[in-house]
Amino acid sequence: MEIWIxxxxxxxxxAALVVVWEVASRLHWVDPDLxxxxxxxxAMLGTLLRDAAFRSDILVTVVECLTAFVIVVPLGLISGFAxxxxxxxxxxxxxxxxxxxxxxxxxxxxxxxxxxxxGFAEKVIFAVVLTYFIVVPTxxxxxxxxxxxxxxxxxxxxxxxxxxxxxxxxxxxAPIILSGVRLGLIFSVHGIIFAEMYASSEGIGRKILDWGExxxxxxxxAGVLLILVATVILNxxxxxxxGWLRTRTRFDSKS
Amino acid sequence: MTENAQxxxxxxxxxxxxxxxxxxxxxxxxxxNISLSIREGQFVSVVGPSGCGKSTxxxxxxxxxxxxRGEVRIDGEPITGPRPDKIGVVFQExxxxxxKTAAENIEFPLSLSGVPPAKRRAxxxxxxxxxxxxxxxxxxxxxxxxGMKQRVAIARGLVRNPRxxxxxxxxxxxxxxxxxxxxxxxxRVQERSHATILFITHSLVEAVYLADEVLVxxxxxGRIVERIVVGLPRPRSLDMLGSERLGKLRNQIWHLIAEPxxxxxxxxx
Amino acid sequence: MTRFARGFVxxxxxxxxxxxxxxxxLINPLLIGAPxxxxxxxxxxxxxxxxxxxxxxxxIVVATAIAWVGGVSLxxxxxxxxxxxxxxxxxxxxxxxxxxxxxxxxxxxxTGIGPTSKIVYGAAAGFFPIALxxxxxxxxxxxxxxxxxxxxxxxxxxxxxxxxxRLALPTILSGLRVGTSLVIISVVQSEMLSxxxxxxxxxxxxxxxxDVGHVYFGILLVLLMAAAAxxxxxxxxxxxxxxxx
Numbered sequence: 001m002e003i004w005i006x007x008x009x010x011x012x013x014x015a016a017l018v019v020v021w022e023v024a025s026r027l028h029w030v031d032p033d034l035x036x037x038x039x040x041x042x043a044m045l046g047t048l049l050r051d052a053a054f055r056s057d058i059l060v061t062v063v064e065c066l067t068a069f070v071i072v073v074p075l076g077l078i079s080g081f082a083x084x085x086x087x088x089x090x091x092x093x094x095x096x097x098x099x100x101x102x103x104x105x106x107x108x109x110x111x112x113x114x115x116x117x118x119g120f121a122e123k124v125i126f127a128v129v130l131t132y133f134i135v136v137p138t139x140x141x142x143x144x145x146x147x148x149x150x151x152x153x154x155x156x157x158x159x160x161x162x163x164x165x166x167x168x169x170x171x172x173x174a175p176i177i178l179s180g181v182r183l184g185l186i187f188s189v190h191g192i193i194f195a196e197m198y199a200s201s202e203g204i205g206r207k208i209l210d211w212g213e214x215x216x217x218x219x220x221x222a223g224v225l226l227i228l229v230a231t232v233i234l235n236x237x238x239x240x241x242x243g244w245l246r247t248r249t250r251f252d253s254k255s
Numbered sequence: 256m257t258e259n260a261q262x263x264x265x266x267x268x269x270x271x272x273x274x275x276x277x278x279x280x281x282x283x284x285x286x287x288n289i290s291l292s293i294r295e296g297q298f299v300s301v302v303g304p305s306g307c308g309k310s311t312x313x314x315x316x317x318x319x320x321x322x323x324r325g326e327v328r329i330d331g332e333p334i335t336g337p338r339p340d341k342i343g344v345v346f347q348e349x350x351x352x353x354x355k356t357a358a359e360n361i362e363f364p365l366s367l368s369g370v371p372p373a374k375r376r377a378x379x380x381x382x383x384x385x386x387x388x389x390x391x392x393x394x395x396x397x398x399x400x401x402g403m404k405q406r407v408a409i410a411r412g413l414v415r416n417p418r419x420x421x422x423x424x425x426x427x428x429x430x431x432x433x434x435x436x437x438x439x440x441x442x443r444v445q446e447r448s449h450a451t452i453l454f455i456t457h458s459l460v461e462a463v464y465l466a467d468e469v470l471v472x473x474x475x476x477g478r479i480v481e482r483i484v485v486g487l488p489r490p491r492s493l494d495m496l497g498s499e500r501l502g503k504l505r506n507q508i509w510h511l512i513a514e515p516x517x518x519x520x521x522x523x524x
Numbered sequence: 525m526t527r528f529a530r531g532f533v534x535x536x537x538x539x540x541x542x543x544x545x546x547x548x549x550l551i552n553p554l555l556i557g558a559p560x561x562x563x564x565x566x567x568x569x570x571x572x573x574x575x576x577x578x579x580x581x582x583x584i585v586v587a588t589a590i591a592w593v594g595g596v597s598l599x600x601x602x603x604x605x606x607x608x609x610x611x612x613x614x615x616x617x618x619x620x621x622x623x624x625x626x627x628x629x630x631x632x633x634x635t636g637i638g639p640t641s642k643i644v645y646g647a648a649a650g651f652f653p654i655a656l657x658x659x660x661x662x663x664x665x666x667x668x669x670x671x672x673x674x675x676x677x678x679x680x681x682x683x684x685x686x687x688x689x690r691l692a693l694p695t696i697l698s699g700l701r702v703g704t705s706l707v708i709i710s711v712v713q714s715e716m717l718s719x720x721x722x723x724x725x726x727x728x729x730x731x732x733x734x735d736v737g738h739v740y741f742g743i744l745l746v747l748l749m750a751a752a753a754x755x756x757x758x759x760x761x762x763x764x765x766x767x768x769x
Binding site for chain 3: 002005006009010013034102103104106107108109110111113114115186189190193194197198205208209211212213215217220221223224227228231232235236
Binding site: 314317318319337339340342343344346348350352353354363364367368411412415 | 671672673674
């Protein structure tokens with residue numbers, strides 16, 4: 001019951017935002033040139049989505065994001081598993097890794113451009129590097145979350161190696177791995193969008209920057225809303241999946 | 256003091272208080288028709304099984320919760336919210352603020368009401384002396400043992416010189432030995448400060464050993480089933496723990512709480 | 525002292541090795557620069573970069589102040605009640621997941637290309653993690669502390685400010701650490717995207733001239749700034765650290 005009240009509140013907040021936006025713009029409380037009415041932005045979004053050129057920009061961005069995502073998630077998770085499993089690797093790479101994690105990566109984007117030129121490879125590599133250091137810790141956390149008491153019990157009951165992996169490791173680490181996957185996806189998007197906005201000839205990030213510079217506020221807001229809504233939906237869906245896995249497996253990670 | 260308790264003024268009185276959580280048929284009756292009276296200088300303990308509404312009772316007297324029916328008065332005034340000027344509270348956990356020293360924790364209620372620092376400090380030192388922790392004034396909570404922390408919490412409860420010290424299972428989280436030492440400590444504090452104390456516990460021995468009067472509660476709904484006058488002489492000493500009187504009272508309470516719950520409910524008018 | 529000396533020796537060796545590899549043509553200077561290129565950039569345009577650092581530092585300080593004050597206040601208020609925590613915390617965390625950088629062109633359109641747009645964007649980026657940490661920190665504090673304070677005479681405001689917020693300080697501080705580093709990154713990011721001054725602007729400017737020494741010199745200054753902020757925060761954290769009592 002409580003959860004419905006909370007949902008109702010959130011819905012009410014969203015509705016209030018929508019109404020205030022629309023009314024403020026329509027009644028000229030704010031300059032409609034700077035904040036066009038929400039309805040006109042949605043209309044513009046509809047127009048844009050029917051435009052083949054814009055759709056191909058979206059496709060470019062999506063392909064870049066997915067490429068980075070497909071590379072970085074296995075790379076990051078496997079590095080994390082290795083570091084979590086092996087004391088020796090931890091000793092060798094733990095400290096430099098920690099140092100690199102705290103270094104802001106975005107400011108190195110110009111270096112990626114100097115090294116690889118402006119293009120698909122530069123953007124994907126940048127997003128992979130940016131995201132790698134965010135995924136690695138979840139890999140380490142996944143290893144550390146395996147309940148050792150349960151492992152011992154399973155061994156003493158004579159479980160085989162395969163059984164231990166299938167019944168204990170996998171359910172225990174699945175939610176954490178999924179959160180690594182989620183972070184991988186989200187930050188791949190962050191990296192690609194920023195790289196597109198910084199230097200690119202195509203992609204939705206480029207378009208947004210162009211529209212901003214040419215003061216095309218309706219198109220700008222349409223693009224911004226599209227990205228924001230898409231990432232929120234992506235994030236929420238993955239989080240819901242994570243929550244569902246957690247309740248299903250009923251292993252509380254002790255970290 | 257016990258003998259002339261009837262002659263002194265009434266500090267707290269509760270008239271037919273009930274507390275129902277929730278509404279209608281799904282409502283849960285935590286307290287049913289509780290009446291009690293505590294006189295100045297009296298040490299009254301409330302004992303009962305877990306879930307009998309002891310804590311709800313303590314929340315209501317402390318002004319943290321309101322009864323559904325009935326009324327609690329302190330010095331004749333109805334309690335409608337916390338009365339830090341009249342009631343000091345000690346909880347099961349010491350709940351000391353970790354960034355404050357022992358002395359500063361004791362000063363905390365005074366600082367809330369705007370007492371100047373010099374005066375606060377003087378009062379805190381008095382109380383540290385009362386609970387035997389003068390040497391620990393500048394220590395932080397994590398540098399104190401569990402028993403010491405609870406002594407600081409007692410001092411904090413007494414700092415505004417309350418008319419009533421309300422104690423909610425204050426020794427429940429301590430180990431057996433510390434707990435016994437805390438009994439001695441509390442009895443000594445009460446003797447010196449003449450505080451009026453309402454002490455809530457689930458330990459039968461503790462309830463009898465410390466108090467002048469024991470209110471025995473039963474659950475479902477929470478109600479007082481017996482009021483027992485302890486009648487052990489003061490000052491109390493640990494050898495009384497093995498006394499026949501205490502053993503008899505302990506057994507009497509045990510039977511009141513343990514077996515007759517159903518029969519009791521049926522025979523109620 | 526010996527530790528410091530050893531660190532210094534290691535530092536010199538690394539620099540020498542780096543320079544040596546560059547001289548021998550074994551590394552691509554476009555990828556990781558070279559100490560001599562950075563040094564010559566510093567000698568030639570140190571003044572410009574110093575002035576730019578002041579602009580960037582100013583933007584960072586103002587944006588950080590806004591993000592700290594705004595994030596902590598809203599977070600503490602939200603965390604004060606369980607229901608508002610349940611309503612707002614997911615909104616905060618969703619805003620962290622979103623690539624806020626897409627809002628930057630909007631902010632520039634609204635506030636111009638000067639320092640204001642950097643401050644607004646930087647503050648917005650830092651705001652949400654700080655608010656989230658403050659809200660979850662305060663809402664995770666044992667409610668019995670609130671009961672205790674109330675029974676001893678604390679008002680609602682006193683409970684929230686003098687008890688709950690102080691108890692939640694470790695969580696709030698870790699939020700401030702995350703938030704501050706996001707402010708720094710975001711301010712520099714926004715300077716890189718469109719600006720007329722600031723370290724990010726000059727990094728981008730020299731990138732377009734393919735001048736790797738200047739680019740790395742700018743990056744180095746940003747890293748120094750981030751390290752300085754980190755050191756300050758570590759000091760603050762140390763001051764407020766206490767063992768749970």
